[in-house]
Amino acid sequence: MPTPEYPMARESGCPFAPAPTVRTMTREEPAGKVRIWDGSEPWFITRHADQRALLNDPRISIDEHRDGYPHMTRGRAESAPHIPPMITNTDPPEHTRLRRTVNGPFMVKRVEALRPRIQQVIDSLVDDLLAGPNPADLVQAVGLPVPTLVITQILGVPYEDHAFFQTNSSKTISHESTPQEAREAGQALGQYLGALLGQKMKDPAEDVLSEMGARVAAGEMGYEEAVHMATAILIAGHETSASMISLGTLALLQNPDQLALLRDRSDDPKFVANAVEELLRYLTIVHTGIRRIANADIELHGVTIKDGDGIVFDLSGANWDETEFPGADRLDLTRPARQHHAFGYGVHQCLGQSLARVELQVAYSTLYRRIPTLALAVPFEEVPFAMEGVAYGLTSLPVTWSA
Amino acid sequence: MSLKVEFDEPKCVAAGQCVMVAPDLFDQRDEDGVAIVLDDSPSPDQYDEAREAAAVCPAAAIRLVEG
Numbered sequence: 069m070p071t072p073e074y075p076m077a078r079e080s081g082c083p084f085a086p087a088p089t090v091r092t093m094t095r096e097e098p099a100g101k102v103r104i105w106d107g108s109e110p111w112f113i114t115r116h117a118d119q120r121a122l123l124n125d126p127r128i129s130i131d132e133h134r135d136g137y138p139h140m141t142r143g144r145a146e147s148a149p150h151i152p153p154m155i156t157n158t159d160p161p162e163h164t165r166l167r168r169t170v171n172g173p174f175m176v177k178r179v180e181a182l183r184p185r186i187q188q189v190i191d192s193l194v195d196d197l198l199a200g201p202n203p204a205d206l207v208q209a210v211g212l213p214v215p216t217l218v219i220t221q222i223l224g225v226p227y228e229d230h231a232f233f234q235t236n237s238s239k240t241i242s243h244e245s246t247p248q249e250a251r252e253a254g255q256a257l258g259q260y261l262g263a264l265l266g267q268k269m270k271d272p273a274e275d276v277l278s279e280m281g282a283r284v285a286a287g288e289m290g291y292e293e294a295v296h297m298a299t300a301i302l303i304a305g306h307e308t309s310a311s312m313i314s315l316g317t318l319a320l321l322q323n324p325d326q327l328a329l330l331r332d333r334s335d336d337p338k339f340v341a342n343a344v345e346e347l348l349r350y351l352t353i354v355h356t357g358i359r360r361i362a363n364a365d366i367e368l369h370g371v372t373i374k375d376g377d378g379i380v381f382d383l384s385g386a387n388w389d390e391t392e393f394p395g396a397d398r399l400d401l402t403r404p405a406r407q408h409h410a411f412g413y414g415v416h417q418c419l420g421q422s423l424a425r426v427e428l429q430v431a432y433s434t435l436y437r438r439i440p441t442l443a444l445a446v447p448f449e450e451v452p453f454a455m456e457g458v459a460y461g462l463t464s465l466p467v468t469w470s471a
Numbered sequence: 472m473s474l475k476v477e478f479d480e481p482k483c484v485a486a487g488q489c490v491m492v493a494p495d496l497f498d499q500r501d502e503d504g505v506a507i508v509l510d511d512s513p514s515p516d517q518y519d520e521a522r523e524a525a526a527v528c529p530a531a532a533i534r535l536v537e538g
């Protein structure tokens with residue numbers, strides 16, 4: 069069999085399932101290879117147990133500056149040499165040090181303290197949705213604004229700048245933007261965040277930018293690094309949460325028994341929390357593989373991954389690995405799913421995971437309870453999927469309800 | 472039989488997974504979110520929580536020793 073190209077296309081009939089080749093390789097070829105955009109052939113690791121072992125193995129590295137690192141795209145390969153050391157491209161112990169400087173606001177108790185505010189945000193978006201035209205696009209009405217409004221709170225963006233912030237952050241990630249529009253919006257946000265950081269250093273408040281400002285002033289973090297980090301937090305936390313809200317809704321509409329279960333038990337926090345884990349597993353929106361490079365020879369399933377070899381970990385493979393999740397192709401909100409890899413695994417596991425969990429718990433427990441008649445406004449086959457990003461999602465989700 | 476929680480602090484990446492599944496056994500330090508062990512000798516009814524915390528920790532910073 070020739071080395072398969074990666075990322076692979078999904079089957080058009082089942083857009084939620086990983087590409088068939090991913091599932092075959094999980095079963096039959098646990099240490100195979102794929103060919104990526106630059107023609108190189110990194111190792112391809114899809115089994116849950118193998119990902120657990122390797123993603124915590126000190127012999128693998130995320131140093132994207134090293135030759136042979138399997139970059140996601142040409143653009144990422146070209147920008148890599150210009151990116152300063154950050155949590156996304158360093159290994160322990162440097163990674164541990166950097167991550168601890170930005171972690172404070174993402175702690176479980178700090179995020180839990182935001183829950184009432186997040187509930188208000190979602191309630192008022194649902195109010196607006198119900199008061200507006202029917203049918204409506206759930207991506208624009210709820211999916212995109214939730215993470216923006218939440219992140220403005222966390223970063224400490226003043227209220228009068230919300231409109232600017234919202235327009236530009238949506239443009240950077242919306243699948244409806246042209247590459248040029250997305251780039252310009254990204255630059256405008258970078259400049260904005262840089263200026264705001266300067267302001268917060270003079271006049272600190274209780275927010276992430278003020279905390280980073282204090283670290284810049286104390287010499288623990290460079291100014292450029294802080295701006296890069298703020299932008300990274302914004303982007304990493306935006307598209308992902310937005311996708312999960314819209315795609316999760318679509319998946320539930322396709323599984324009415326599960327939707328009914330979630331609606332009926334939306335006041336049971338434990339049930340809702342597990343439902344979020346199962347939707348994270350089932351959808352595994354980060355679908356272009358997380359990337360590493362070997363720093364030493366590693367034996368695995370009878371082959372040797374050599375020092376300097378690239379490695380791609382497909383998270384959907386692990387999350388649909390039948391050994392770990394029997395009947396993986398079924399969305400089952402009652403199955404224990406917490407050990408999924410939707411947030412990755414190992415030291416780089418998602419920084420924003422607690423925040424994402426609260427956003428999704430509030431969104432899923434509110435939307436269907438408040439709009440029990442929510443339904444698709446177009447046939448399922450016509451819902452436009454956006455498959456090309458790091459996270460897959462929907463360009464729009466036309467929904468309707470009975471008044 | 473008893474169960475002891477061993478915590479390898481330098482490995483902790485402060486993701487807070489342990490706090491989420493075992494809030495009686497773990498907390499996060501206010502400055503940087505690094506885990507704090509509240510109780511390193513869980514009672515038998517907390518063994519499941521302790522085991523789950525060790526299993527979900529993405530950095531393998533939590534070990535349980537049976538004695």
Ligand code: HEM
Pocket residue numbers: 155156157167300301302304305306308309312353354358359409410411412413415416417418419420421423424
């Ligand atoms: C459902 C929503 C989300 C999903 C599925 C998701 C997924 C992921 C995954 C798979 C990784 C690991 C990348 C790797 O190991 O190479 C990651 C890392 C990261 N995520 Fe998320 N994420 C989500 C939400 C967020 C939010 C809300 C934020 C921040 C506000 C965020 C910030 C980050 C950052 C900064 C990293 C890099 C951590 C490191 O390298 O140490 N993410 N995310």
Ligand code: SF4
Pocket residue numbers: 482483484485486487488489490497504505506527528529530531532533
């Ligand atoms: S789960 Fe592990 S890495 Fe995360 S806070 Fe607890 S001990 Fe630290």
